Amino acid sequence: MDDEPLARRRIAQLLAGRPDFTIRGECSNGTEAVAALTAGSDLDLVFLDVQMPDFNGLQVLQRVQHLPTLPLVVFVTAYDQYTLQAFEHHAVDYLLKPLDPDRFARCLAHVTQRVARAPAEPLEARLAALLRTLPPAPAAPAFPTQLLVKQPGRFYFVPTAQVRYLEAAANYVTVHTQGAEHVLRATLSQLERQLDPAQFLRIHRSLIVNMQQIKELHPWAHGEFLLTLHDGTHLSSSRSYGEGVQQFLRQFIS
Secondary structure, eight states: OOSOHHHHHHHHHHHTTOTTOOOOOOOSSHHHHHHHHHHOTTOOEEEEESSOSSSOHHHHHHHHTTSSOOOEEEEEEOOOHHHHHHHTTTSSEEEESSOOHHHHHHHHHHHHHHHHTOOHHHHHHHHHHHHHTSOOOOOOOOOOSEEEEEETTEEEEEEGGGEEEEEEETTEEEEEETTEEEEEESOHHHHHHHSOTTTEEEEETTEEEEGGGEEEEEEOGGGOEEEEETTSOEEEOOGGGHHHHHHHHHTTOO
């Protein structure tokens, strides 16, 4: 969970030769990290960047401290050694950027030993102690409940709760609601930043779906899915967004 693509890629490269570790997903900001931790109750280990957009790694932990269990946490940070001394008393380990392969290997060995000793309760107690020393987490970002549609001579609003899905075409996005379509001059990435990730899921480079509208999912090959909405509309996810769909599914699987 790191806002730097190169840092995430580096961790993936260092894990590539370790069949005992499986990458379940990546997050680029604090909001995505909270969503992944909340949905991924079967996660065993998280590499958590201290500095991320919207809120930092410690604030991410504050937002999920209510969960019954927490995964092992390895802090990834560019902080100085003095600050790291505080972290190593509360996390299973820490890694200093830029990541060193030998240090990373020692970290994985430490994690493996920690799992073998099943130290979940002491570690969670230490994380809880760390969280108690931090100031309250900032309020969750407020997402608009309406989308503004501009037309010649007028503006009007479309409630996000009525949106079934959004479909991109060049620099325009068609917002599909029940029985109507609304065209916005924007990119899908711009709209994605405005939409609540707890309600909307990007399933393709040109598609975002309202998760409340999903009726069925059918797995296809190569991590792709066919989604059927309540009104019978069929949408296809792409391989590159398959992990997001799987995270959506995991929250319903005990």
